[in-house]
Amino acid sequence: MSPIDHFWAVIPAGGAGTRLWPLSRSSVPKFLHDLTGSGRTLLQGTVDRLSTVAEDRFLVVTGRPHRDAVLGQLPGVAPERVLAEPSPRDSMAAIGLAAAVLEREDPEAVMGSFAADHVIPDPEVFADCVRIAADVARDDWLVTLGIEPAFPSSAFGYVHLGDPLAGHPGAFAVREFVEKPSVRTAAEYLATGDYRWNAGMFIVRPTVLLDLLGRWHPAFAASLRAIAADPSRLDDLWTDLPRIALDHAVAEPAADAGRVVCVPSAFRWEDIGDFDALAGLVGDAGRPTVLGDDDLVRAIDASGLVVPAAGRLVAVIGLDDVVVVDTPDALLVTTRARAQDVKQVVQRLKESGRAELT
Amino acid sequence: MSPIDHFWAVIPAGGAGTRLWPLSRSSVPKFLHDLTGSGRTLLQGTVDRLSTVAEDRFLVVTGRPHRDAVLGQLPGVAPERVLAEPSPRDSMAAIGLAAAVLEREDPEAVMGSFAADHVIPDPEVFADCVRIAADVARDDWLVTLGIEPAFPSSAFGYVHLGDPLAGHPGAFAVREFVEKPSVRTAAEYLATGDYRWNAGMFIVRPTVLLDLLGRWHPAFAASLRAIAADPSRLDDLWTDLPRIALDHAVAEPAADAGRVVCVPSAFRWEDIGDFDALAGLVGDAGRPTVLGDDDLVRAIDASGLVVPAAGRLVAVIGLDDVVVVDTPDALLVTTRARAQDVKQVVQRLKESGRAELT
Numbered sequence: 155m156s157p158i159d160h161f162w163a164v165i166p167a168g169g170a171g172t173r174l175w176p177l178s179r180s181s182v183p184k185f186l187h188d189l190t191g192s193g194r195t196l197l198q199g200t201v202d203r204l205s206t207v208a209e210d211r212f213l214v215v216t217g218r219p220h221r222d223a224v225l226g227q228l229p230g231v232a233p234e235r236v237l238a239e240p241s242p243r244d245s246m247a248a249i250g251l252a253a254a255v256l257e258r259e260d261p262e263a264v265m266g267s268f269a270a271d272h273v274i275p276d277p278e279v280f281a282d283c284v285r286i287a288a289d290v291a292r293d294d295w296l297v298t299l300g301i302e303p304a305f306p307s308s309a310f311g312y313v314h315l316g317d318p319l320a321g322h323p324g325a326f327a328v329r330e331f332v333e334k335p336s337v338r339t340a341a342e343y344l345a346t347g348d349y350r351w352n353a354g355m356f357i358v359r360p361t362v363l364l365d366l367l368g369r370w371h372p373a374f375a376a377s378l379r380a381i382a383a384d385p386s387r388l389d390d391l392w393t394d395l396p397r398i399a400l401d402h403a404v405a406e407p408a409a410d411a412g413r414v415v416c417v418p419s420a421f422r423w424e425d426i427g428d429f430d431a432l433a434g435l436v437g438d439a440g441r442p443t444v445l446g447d448d449d450l451v452r453a454i455d456a457s458g459l460v461v462p463a464a465g466r467l468v469a470v471i472g473l474d475d476v477v478v479v480d481t482p483d484a485l486l487v488t489t490r491a492r493a494q495d496v497k498q499v500v501q502r503l504k505e506s507g508r509a510e511l512t
Numbered sequence: 513m514s515p516i517d518h519f520w521a522v523i524p525a526g527g528a529g530t531r532l533w534p535l536s537r538s539s540v541p542k543f544l545h546d547l548t549g550s551g552r553t554l555l556q557g558t559v560d561r562l563s564t565v566a567e568d569r570f571l572v573v574t575g576r577p578h579r580d581a582v583l584g585q586l587p588g589v590a591p592e593r594v595l596a597e598p599s600p601r602d603s604m605a606a607i608g609l610a611a612a613v614l615e616r617e618d619p620e621a622v623m624g625s626f627a628a629d630h631v632i633p634d635p636e637v638f639a640d641c642v643r644i645a646a647d648v649a650r651d652d653w654l655v656t657l658g659i660e661p662a663f664p665s666s667a668f669g670y671v672h673l674g675d676p677l678a679g680h681p682g683a684f685a686v687r688e689f690v691e692k693p694s695v696r697t698a699a700e701y702l703a704t705g706d707y708r709w710n711a712g713m714f715i716v717r718p719t720v721l722l723d724l725l726g727r728w729h730p731a732f733a734a735s736l737r738a739i740a741a742d743p744s745r746l747d748d749l750w751t752d753l754p755r756i757a758l759d760h761a762v763a764e765p766a767a768d769a770g771r772v773v774c775v776p777s778a779f780r781w782e783d784i785g786d787f788d789a790l791a792g793l794v795g796d797a798g799r800p801t802v803l804g805d806d807d808l809v810r811a812i813d814a815s816g817l818v819v820p821a822a823g824r825l826v827a828v829i830g831l832d833d834v835v836v837v838d839t840p841d842a843l844l845v846t847t848r849a850r851a852q853d854v855k856q857v858v859q860r861l862k863e864s865g866r867a868e869l870t
Contacts, residue, residue, distance in 0.1 A: 176825075176827075452857050452860055452861065454853060454856055454857065455850075466840070466841050466842055466843055467534075467841065467842040467843065467861070467866065467869055468842075468843045468845070469534075469842065469843065469844045469845070469846075469854075469857040470845045470846065471844075471845075471846035471847075471850045471853050471854065471856070471857065472846055472847050472849065472850030472853065473831075473834075473845065473846065473847060476831075476845065478843070478845050480843055482824070483824050483825065484824055484825040484826075484827065485824055485825065485826045485827065485836070485838055485843065486827045486829075487826070487827070487828045487829075487831065487834065487836050487845055488827075488828065488829035488830055488831065489829075489830050489831060491830065492813075492829045492830030495812060495829050495830065496827075496829065498812055498829075499810050499812065499827040499829065502810055503810065503825070506810075508825065511825055
């Protein structure tokens with residue numbers, strides 16, 4: 155497995171992960187946690203996975219409050235490679251800033267953007283897909299990896315594949331990106347064989363990305379390039395950048411314009427959005443999954459997920475699909491079915507003056 | 513409400529309360545806890561309730577490891593009034609020792625024995641019953657208070673009432689004590705109107721109790737009297753005392769011999785044996801009962817019992833009749849229906865070398 159020439163891995167490391175409270179906090183968001191019990195945080199796992207293709211060519215874009223933690227977790231990444239956003243401005247600003255920096259630094263760069271909080275258990279298959287995508291991107295396409303759907307999910311957007319791309323085996327034109335469908339519609343998508351999950355992974359030349367952005371949002375692209383040319387203007391220009399996802403700002407209109415290609419991918423992929431997903435990821439039949447020190451958990455007639463992150467003993471009796479997350483200052487007890495509602499607790503804590511716990 | 517002349521309150525303070533783990537521990541058993549959120553521990557509540565009839569005439573019998581804690585909780589009780597058992601020997605030895613001490617100290621004594629871990633929300637009604645019972649006891653009866661059954665419980669033994677006792681309005685002969693029945697049998701008992709819950713409360717002259725004991729267990733009674741005569745023999749003689757409950761050693765055979773009287777009582781009485789009972793005692797519809805600081809609990813669509821005894825925030829979502837007990841070094845999550853099985857966890861902890869948590 156050789157690295158890809160001039161390939162840069164861009165990692166937007168943002169998002170609070172409120173549905174993973176109390177493990178994920180605004181001060182220590184989910185990408186800084188080892189949520190899979192692998193011994194590596196999600197951010198570290200993302201860097202590990204990309205090292206085979208990017209070597210040491212990384213750009214991490216994160217919030218200012220998290221920059222030190224990111225640097226602490228990534229001793230192999232130089233401090234100047236961790237860009238700090240003055241405030242959250244969604245994915246287009248984060249990834250666009252990285253593109254503008256790379257455009258100046260390496261004219262031959264191909265960048266791939268991968269969120270810091272995804273889990274991909276098949277790193278070799280993933281690397282092969284990135285390699286194909288990078289080849290395609292050098293021909294000035296905006297390339298996305300399309301995940302083989304494991305089930306008709308209503309939680310993800312989909313990529314609708316068109317014809318094979320000439321000269322690039324394994325790559326297909328993208329007809330359109332479609333928003334999160336109903337489960338029924340998702341099942342229809344799966345039946346056609348022409349739809350893939352949109353995991354928000356984009357491989358593209360920095361200049362191509364910024365030029366596409368400039369086509370629909372010229373001031374946005376100009377601001378990003380101005381910041382890259384003179385980093386002292388970051389605070390000044392950042393405030394006015396639109397809060398918009400890369401999907402909406404560039405990918406969707408570019409697909410309509412026939413500029414997007416998809417590399418359908420067979421690797422497993424998990425977006426750990428809540429404790430139900432986490433329980434499913436590391437699930438174990440007959441007893442609760444333990445994320446952390448198994449010896450701290452005593453379970454009788456129980457299943458679900460137990461996170462003994464406070465180092466205390468946790469005993470669970472007679473509860474199926476329960477979720478118990480034990481941290482030093484806050485405890486969550488719920489069920490897998492109600493995992494989505496965890497964000498309500500976070501909201502209530504903020505409203506009741508306990509924001510320090512969120 | 514005047515005190516009862518020469519009435520001594522004997523409080524056997526023993527029992528681990530393993531079904532109330534992790535709140536109750538072998539080092540700090542349940543009678544040392546404020547389980548009702550009243551601001552007083554069960555032991556303190558017991559003493560408070562009896563002060564109106566006993567003034568300062570108390571004898572507490574507890575395990576050696578708990579003597580200091582008992583004294584600390586009861587500043588009004590003199591150190592020589594707290595007897596320490598060298599080892600647990602069940603209720604006959606504990607109450608019998610108190611009887612032997614009182615027999616020497618106060619020839620006119622009437623003693624009443626009341627467990628340290630019961631809850632009686634109607635102290636005035638209780639005191640009235642004790643007053644009647646003490647009057648009867650002066651005529652050399654063994655008197656028990658019979659609780660009006662609130663429902664056909666299979667968790668308690670029953671007292672079967674006979675004819676009214678001449679000269680003592682409100683007192684009845686006891687035909688027999690019956691063991692914990694099935695719910696069906698308990699319902700039949702209730703239908704007759706002649707059965708009461710046996711709460712293990714006995715009022716008796718010390719000499720009468722020891723003489724009754726001597727009738728069926730002469731060596732036992734002799735040992736207790738020998739210890740009272742020479743306290744230096746305590747360790748030596750205690751080891752060989754039988755492990756037997758007062759009910760079996762004295763009350764049941766004495767009932768068969770026609771020596772027991774019951775004062776049927778209308779006060780509410782709770783034996784907080786497990787978290788289901790505790791949830792029922794302080795229950796609140798529509799949201800979980802909180803034992804402790806209500807502000808530490810955030811509940812959404814939940815009911816049951818939450819004990820935030822570690823000072824941490826506890827969030828519960830989407831669980832009915834759940835039991836969450838949060839302590840600094842151990843956490844329990846179960847349901848009211850499985851509250852009995854908490855003792856299994858305690859057993860497993862001992863077996864797995866974590867006895868320090870039990």
